[in-house]
Amino acid sequence: MADLGNEPDALSGIWAAKALGATAGAGISLIYLLPKSRREAASRFMTGMSCGLIFGGPTGLWLAERLGIADALSGTEVMLTGAAAASLSAWWVLGALARVAERYGSRPNGR
Template sequence: MADFSNDGGLWASRAFGASAGAAVSLIYLLPKSGREAASRFFSGLSCGLIFGGPTGIWLAERLGIADRLSASEVMLSGSAAASLCAWWVLGVLARVARQWK
């Protein structure tokens, strides 16, 4: 199940999940400008593409449903979760950095 080769379907699932997670993060908290929207979208997209596989495996194992999901489902959900969480983690880090100037 953890064998994520260079299958085109898995890359499509990864890209779709990352895009969906980034879009939801924009809808959930509206950006103040176009530049912020682009920054948030592309940071979410890149985090979803990079960390989608490990996040999906971690989530599936944590929930105890790893044996019931296909590789595409694991990749899709992991990419969406990583993409959605990316901006929130960056926001927390920015607030901490502002406090510690």
């Protein structure tokens, strides 16, 4: 895997890959589990973006190691795929839990 050095050009490429991956993952999560409202769509998109940007690096490294392809990928590719995977899985899990909680949560009048 390529060195993730501290050169400004390398860092801007890494951040661009993280942002692109997080955006792609958040968008795909909206397509898989359609939101009920604009508010839910905005909330899910921002959650996906945040998780993709924060957890994209560790997720990408974990996936590359698990799949045994870490030596074949560049740092940008690891960040891109990691951010997309973290972003997609964040709202996929949280969205499903929110819908389950809404369905089986407390009902009015004790029902």
